[in-house]
Amino acid sequence: MSATRRGERVLRVAAPLGVALLVLAAWHALVVAYDLPRYIVPSPLVVAQTLAADWELLARSLAVTLKITLAAFALAVLAGTLVAFLFSQSRWLEMSLFPYAVILQVTPIVAVAPLIIIWVRDTQLALVLCALIVAVFPVISNTTLGLRSVDPGLLSLMRMYKASRWQVLWRLRVPSAAPYFFAGLRISSGLALIGAVVAEFVAGTGAAGAGLAYQILQAGLQLNVPRLFAALAVLTLTGVALFAAMVWLSNAVLGGWHESMVSARSEE
Amino acid sequence: MSAAAPRAVVELDRVSRTYPSGTRALDSVSLTVAEGELVTLLGPSGCGKSTLLGIAAALQPPSSGAVRWWGEGPGRIGTAGHRLAMVFQSATLMPWLRVASNVRLPLDLAGIERGAGDRAARAALARVGLAGFEASYPRELSGGMQMRASIARALVTEPDLLLMDEPFGALDEITRARLDADLLALWAGRGAGQRLTVVFVTHSVYEAVYLSQRVVVMSARPGRLAGEVAIDEPYPRTDDFRVSQRFASHARALQQLLARATEAAAR
Numbered sequence: 333m334s335a336t337r338r339g340e341r342v343l344r345v346a347a348p349l350g351v352a353l354l355v356l357a358a359w360h361a362l363v364v365a366y367d368l369p370r371y372i373v374p375s376p377l378v379v380a381q382t383l384a385a386d387w388e389l390l391a392r393s394l395a396v397t398l399k400i401t402l403a404a405f406a407l408a409v410l411a412g413t414l415v416a417f418l419f420s421q422s423r424w425l426e427m428s429l430f431p432y433a434v435i436l437q438v439t440p441i442v443a444v445a446p447l448i449i450i451w452v453r454d455t456q457l458a459l460v461l462c463a464l465i466v467a468v469f470p471v472i473s474n475t476t477l478g479l480r481s482v483d484p485g486l487l488s489l490m491r492m493y494k495a496s497r498w499q500v501l502w503r504l505r506v507p508s509a510a511p512y513f514f515a516g517l518r519i520s521s522g523l524a525l526i527g528a529v530v531a532e533f534v535a536g537t538g539a540a541g542a543g544l545a546y547q548i549l550q551a552g553l554q555l556n557v558p559r560l561f562a563a564l565a566v567l568t569l570t571g572v573a574l575f576a577a578m579v580w581l582s583n584a585v586l587g588g589w590h591e592s593m594v595s596a597r598s599e600e
Numbered sequence: 601m602s603a604a605a606p607r608a609v610v611e612l613d614r615v616s617r618t619y620p621s622g623t624r625a626l627d628s629v630s631l632t633v634a635e636g637e638l639v640t641l642l643g644p645s646g647c648g649k650s651t652l653l654g655i656a657a658a659l660q661p662p663s664s665g666a667v668r669w670w671g672e673g674p675g676r677i678g679t680a681g682h683r684l685a686m687v688f689q690s691a692t693l694m695p696w697l698r699v700a701s702n703v704r705l706p707l708d709l710a711g712i713e714r715g716a717g718d719r720a721a722r723a724a725l726a727r728v729g730l731a732g733f734e735a736s737y738p739r740e741l742s743g744g745m746q747m748r749a750s751i752a753r754a755l756v757t758e759p760d761l762l763l764m765d766e767p768f769g770a771l772d773e774i775t776r777a778r779l780d781a782d783l784l785a786l787w788a789g790r791g792a793g794q795r796l797t798v799v800f801v802t803h804s805v806y807e808a809v810y811l812s813q814r815v816v817v818m819s820a821r822p823g824r825l826a827g828e829v830a831i832d833e834p835y836p837r838t839d840d841f842r843v844s845q846r847f848a849s850h851a852r853a854l855q856q857l858l859a860r861a862t863e864a865a866a867r
Contacts, residue, residue, distance in 0.1 A: 483692060485688045485689075485690055485692035486692050486694060488654075488659055488686075488688065488692075489686075489688070489692055489705075490709070491659060492657060492658075492659060492684075492685075492686055493705070493706045493709045493710070493757075494678065494709070494710075495709045499709055503694075503705075503708075503709075504694070507694065507696045510696075
């Protein structure tokens with residue numbers, strides 16, 4: 333059994349890696365075969381070279397974008413969890429405010445960003461706010477759902493032993509909500525990055541505050557397609573790394589009971 | 601009742617329960633359970649057995665009628681000598697807590713010091729045959745063992761009244777028979793001085809005959825008491841009792857009562 337497990341784990345890494353290699357090889361082959369100019373489609377080798385050559389610039393931009401992303405993500409987790417706790421404690425509050433959380437979520441950030449950038453003088457803060465608006469909703473909705481998704485039997489049990497509201501919240505609702513909360517984090521971390529990039533696009537901040545979005549914008553205008561690809565690659569890898577970090581965190585916290593609980597349930 | 605009769609642990613006096621949806625779950629049910637008794641509520645699903653137990657556990661109020669615990673209101677529950685515990689249909693263990701912590705939960709909620717709680721939890725686990733599983737997670741246990749842990753959690757507060765809502769209904773026949781036997785041992789093992797009162801809900805005629813001193817039969821929609829059968833057999837009850845003539849005749853009596861009740865309800 334452990335042998336097949338290990339085999340599965342190897343496959344889980346090897347299979348997508350194999351796909352990546354295949355795609356890169358095909359890409360390279362096509363560029364070479366049709367002799368495509370590098371200002372339209374650069375070959376992956378050229379992208380890699382550009383990535384190395386422009387690393388200093390890209391790394392600086394990455395740091396800018398990452399700072400905004402992480403700040404927005406942290407705020408989204410804090411604010412989202414707080415709102416979810418309030419919602420879970422009062423149906424009335426949830427009913428009155430949840431529609432506005434939805435409105436916040438469905439309004440395209442590109443449409444709102446110019447306003448925020450006008451209203452908030454500090455550009456960095458404006459960018460963080462934009463990304464926060466995009467990232468906060470999954471934390472609110474998932475955590476609220478989680479705090480409410482409590483085994484009714486356990487709730488009866490807590491009532492029978494005369495548990496206080498606080499004991500019910502801390503000993504039952506919070507652990508029950510944990511899997512939902514972490515699922516929210518996975519979505520939210522990616523959205524924070526997307527929000528940060530979109531906001532940068534709208535703001536068009538250059539000079540010292542130039543993030544990855546600005547580099548992509550500039551590279552596009554200058555037809556520096558290899559750099560555009562390189563910046564895109566950095567952005568994508570950052571998103572993947574964020575997601576992976578969230579998966580790791582969620583496994584580290586829930587690993588003991590939740591994942592296995594899910595598989596045990598599906599066996600029934 | 602004579603003066604020497606054991607005192608009532610829980611008394612339901614013409615208790616009805618109508619849900620907000622309009623469903624009448626219970627219709628004027630009166631039932632008294634005396635100290636040290638092992639009473640079974642038997643009936644088809646939907647006859648309000650679980651509702652009745654919920655009311656007896658003070659988890660929900662009756663729509664009309666009165667309930668008394670040890671002769672008093674619900675304020676009496678939980679004081680020394682008047683402790684109540686309930687075992688639910690499923691084990692309802694917290695999957696994120698180890699077995700010992702699950703069992704310790706009622707003591708934690710009552711603010712009992714951790715060390716004393718741990719000792720009590722270990723003792724309760726030993727009583728249900730789960731010594732050595734303190735550090736396991738619930739998912740690592742079989743269904744029957746999870747139920748045992750659930751019973752240990754009920755026993756950890758040293759209850760005087762134990763309410764059990766079809767606790768073994770989801771288990772296989774063999775496991776159920778073992779747990780039934782173990783329950784009888786726990787009930788008998790309490791000694792004459794401080795006797796455990798058990799109200800056990802089941803839809804199994806055989807389980808009712810095997811366990812009870814008295815079986816209360818219920819009919820469905822709305823839930824009413826259809827009759828009572830005393831199982832006047834000595835304890836301890838052996839596996840031989842399960843296949844004896846007398847067992848069969850008790851079971852037949854219950855089945856006839858159930859059938860009559862179901863017919864009457866259908867009319």
